[in-house]
Amino acid sequence: IxxxxxxxxxxxxxxxxxxxxxxxxxxxxxxxxxxxxxxxxGSLSATLTVRGIQGHVAYPEKARNPIHEALPALAALTARRWDDGYESFPPTRLQVSNILAGTGANNVIPGELQVLFNLRYNPNWTAPQLEDECESILRAHCSDLAIHWHRSGEPxxxxxxxxxxxxxxxxxxxxxxxxxxxxxxxxxxxxxxxxxxxxxxxxxxxxxxxxxxxxxxxxxxxxxxxxxxxxxxxxxxx
CATH class of the missing domain: 3.40.630.10 (Zn peptidases)
Known part of the structure; x- marks a missing residue:
């Protein structure tokens, strides 16, 4: 403000x-x-919501675990080598800062998972390009997701x-x-x-x-x- x-x-x-x-x-x-x-x-932040189907851990066939869907996607995002730097800039990097899921019970598959992550990027990328790349990786693993982007600064x-x-x-x-x-x-x-x-x-x-x-x-x-x-x-x- x-x-x-x-x-x-x-x-x-x-x-x-x-x-x-x-x-x-x-x-x-x-x-x-x-x-x-x-x-x-530049700085680009994301709030990712992966939606599953809540259920009992003893009946996984009646549920869909958003944690299980999200983990391979997050592994792919964090393992990706985005670039090797740009002139005087260090490489682009992604860091996961928050993960929230579960009811607190050890026998309930959660219905939703939320992840916060951030990219610090050099002029090899624009924010829209990074958004498209991340969403492509996420949608390859997660069947039902929503993502909100916040662009807080360009390089x-x-x-x-x-x-x-x-x-x-x-x-x-x-x-x-x-x-x-x-x-x-x-x-x-x-x-x-x-x-x-x-x-x-x-x-x-x-x-x-x-x-x-x-x-x-x-x-x-x-x-x-x-x-x-x-x-x-x-x-x-x-």
Missing amino acids: DGVRKVADLFRERGERIDWCVTGEPSSKRLLGDLLRVGRR FYTPEGPLRAAAREVLQAFAGESPEESTGGGTSDARFIAPLGAHCVEIGPVNASIHKVDEHVAVADLERLPDLYFALMVRLLA
């Missing part, structure tokens, strides 16, 4: 352009400034230019080493800004604990970030 997506829509309506964007997404690996994110893969890449050059110089001064330049990782708010024509980079705290139970960033990193961003602005606008 709000946030960067709303701001990007407003800029688009006004015809306003952003030249450079720096996103504070946690992206460093070992120490602040050792990685410069210069692009991101983007920032080519060489003043922003990348300035960021490299500033990060080397802060980290004491040349930063790795990467398009890996998840998504960020830069996915809303890049389509406006902006060159985007991401510079932020160490993300070693990202989405773990004890997810955290170092206070010391947060205290140094304003100086890092200010140095980058000075370098760009000098």
